[in-house]
Amino acid sequence: MKQLHLNGQAKDINVPDDMPLLWVLRDELGMTGTKFGCGMALCGACTVHVDNTPVRACVTPVSAAYGHAISTIEGMEGDRVGRLVQQAWVEQNVAQCGYCQAGQIMTAVTLLKATPAPTEKQIDEAMSGNICRCGTYPRIRAAIKLASSRLSGGAR
Structure with missing residues (x-):
């Protein structure tokens, strides 16, 4: 065991x-x-x-x-950054089919923990290994920016 x-x-x-x-x-x-x-x-x-x-x-x-x-992904409820990312995901209507979203969120959480205010280039580079067959990349980027803003005390 x-x-x-x-x-x-x-x-x-x-x-x-x-x-x-x-x-x-x-x-x-x-x-x-x-x-x-x-x-x-x-x-x-x-x-x-x-x-x-x-x-x-x-x-x-x-x-x-x-x-x-x-x-x-089930453990992200107990993680401040994970909760912020998930909330931004919902508000930006990121998920379409939803299949890739757990992996996308896990990668976004890692990015924001390492780089709380990433540039678009940093977002694109960090997320490049995650494929979204539905093509929701602009919404993924917007959700990461929203979560980033909230991490730094921006819009709620």
Whole structure:
């Protein structure tokens, strides 16, 4: 039996060490907000945080997460920046089909924690690894700017 530290809680698991973190999260622990997209770390739908660093859970073996803090989209409610990003996402009507949105939000949270007032170029660079098949990129950028503004005490 091994243990993962997921969204602030210890979770016991009994899976092979080489099982992708994505399948452990979804199938073993019920964290279905994290999505399978491409299985090759190219689309970003499976993005989670490991020690506040975005990782692609589809290609990360669960053994790489042992002893580290893992956060999923379900854990963003307890995160100030995560809440601000999610609120901005709703207000900017970012989601269309919604499939990629958990990964998009996880990446945006990482960006805003590292760079609270990013330029458009920094936003585009940080988000470039996340594919939105619906093409909501202008709304994603607007939501990140709105969350950034709120982080710095701007519009509520």
